[in-house]
Amino acid sequence: MSFALQKDIFIGFFRASMLGYGGGPATIPLVHKEVVETYGWLDDEEFSDILAIGNTLPGPIMTKMAGYIGYRVGGYAGLTSALAASVLPTVLIMIALISVLINYRDSPVVQGMTNAIAPVVGVMLFMLAFNFLRRSQRALGWPVVVGLSVVSLIAFELIGLHPAILIAALIIYALVRRSPKEGEAS
Amino acid sequence: MIEYWHLFLAFLIPGVVGYGGGPASIPLIEYEVVQRYGWMTTPEFGEVLALGNALPGPIATKMAGYIGYEVGGVFGAVVAIAATVIPSLVAMIILLKLLMRFKNSPKVKRMTTLIRPAIAVLLGVLAYQFFATSYEGAGLVQTILLVVLSFLALERWHIHPAFVIIGALSYGAIFLS
Numbered sequence: 001m002s003f004a005l006q007k008d009i010f011i012g013f014f015r016a017s018m019l020g021y022g023g024g025p026a027t028i029p030l031v032h033k034e035v036v037e038t039y040g041w042l043d044d045e046e047f048s049d050i051l052a053i054g055n056t057l058p059g060p061i062m063t064k065m066a067g068y069i070g071y072r073v074g075g076y077a078g079l080t081s082a083l084a085a086s087v088l089p090t091v092l093i094m095i096a097l098i099s100v101l102i103n104y105r106d107s108p109v110v111q112g113m114t115n116a117i118a119p120v121v122g123v124m125l126f127m128l129a130f131n132f133l134r135r136s137q138r139a140l141g142w143p144v145v146v147g148l149s150v151v152s153l154i155a156f157e158l159i160g161l162h163p164a165i166l167i168a169a170l171i172i173y174a175l176v177r178r179s180p181k182e183g184e185a186s
Numbered sequence: 187m188i189e190y191w192h193l194f195l196a197f198l199i200p201g202v203v204g205y206g207g208g209p210a211s212i213p214l215i216e217y218e219v220v221q222r223y224g225w226m227t228t229p230e231f232g233e234v235l236a237l238g239n240a241l242p243g244p245i246a247t248k249m250a251g252y253i254g255y256e257v258g259g260v261f262g263a264v265v266a267i268a269a270t271v272i273p274s275l276v277a278m279i280i281l282l283k284l285l286m287r288f289k290n291s292p293k294v295k296r297m298t299t300l301i302r303p304a305i306a307v308l309l310g311v312l313a314y315q316f317f318a319t320s321y322e323g324a325g326l327v328q329t330i331l332l333v334v335l336s337f338l339a340l341e342r343w344h345i346h347p348a349f350v351i352i353g354a355l356s357y358g359a360i361f362l363s
Binding site: 015017018019020021022023024025026027028029030033045048049050051052053054055057058059060061062063064067068071072083086087089090091092093094095097098101102105107108109110111112113114115116117118119120121122123124125126127128129130132133135136139140145148149152153156157163166167170171173174175177 | 315
């Protein structure tokens with residue numbers, strides 16, 4: 001266990017958490033930036049697998065991602081560093097500032113900040129979505145990617161199917177269906 | 187002692203049955219905190235939620251930490267956060283460990299490629315929701331301006347998200363207030 005690694009894990013998740021306005025989902029592109037781009041602990045494939053499994057499980061997404069990635073990169077100490085960095089600073093700020101904040105809740109400055117940050121978070125999420133689509137296009141080709149995307153969009157938005165159900169169904173389909181190569185071998 | 191047990195249950199249940207991340211579990215937390223245990227009234231809960239949303243970081247743990255602290259002090263905060271975080275995290279680690287063991291199997295590789303478009307659509311829908319929030323709050327012109335500027339800053343000029351976010355917060359505080 002190296003102290004430098006634990007420090008990096010803490011700093012990475014601290015930055016992602018402190019810059020994420022709009023709850024856990026808003027931190028997804030920031031976590032991606034830290035663990036894939038800044039530190040290179042994971043590649044895009046592994047990150048999207050983690051995000052997919054995280055979405056099929058209940059509970060807050062940020063702590064699931066932080067806990068697992070911390071564990072994967074730095075063992076149980078890494079898990080603790082990543083979780084502490086994601087949870088503690090914002091909880092402490094909340095407890096310490098709540099009485100002060102109550103006076104400023106309706107202040108136009110706070111409203112303005114909340115409104116201005118939303119489109120930026122939107123752009124970051126959109127870029128990550130685009131990045132995932134481009135990568136799966138390389139593996140599957142445009143027809144399959146567009147087909148799967150349209151089916152997902154219809155399922156989530158028109159039918160109102162819960163994302164966890166569709167993702168779980170895709171995972172089960174991929175794991176259960178026999179691949180041609182295995183069929184020949186058996 | 188019974189108070190800590192109640193705190194544990196109140197945050198365990200939303201964490202275990204709440205699909206769709208922290209924001210999705212908020213109504214479940216409200217049910218436990220307001221309806222079942224009566225630690226807060228609905229307006230109080232709404233106020234704490236609004237303040238929590240104005241601060242950075244995941245919302246479920248902020249709510250758990252704050253309400254746990256109000257009900258049972260520092261230990262109460264620890265209990266509520268642990269109940270929120272641990273069950274789903276343990277399930278996550280077990281599932282992913284299993285998956286990583288078969289990382290090189292063609293089935294797991296196929297899984298990775300097949301689910302990625304669905305994940306991309308999910309992120310796209312989330313992005314759309316943030317655009318919609320901003321459209322309602324700041325109007326069309328400001329939204330387009332902020333979208334174009336943050337896109338250029340992040341993708342063309344490769345400015346670190348930290349500076350883009352701080353820039354947007356400052357812009358909002360000065361020009362959108």
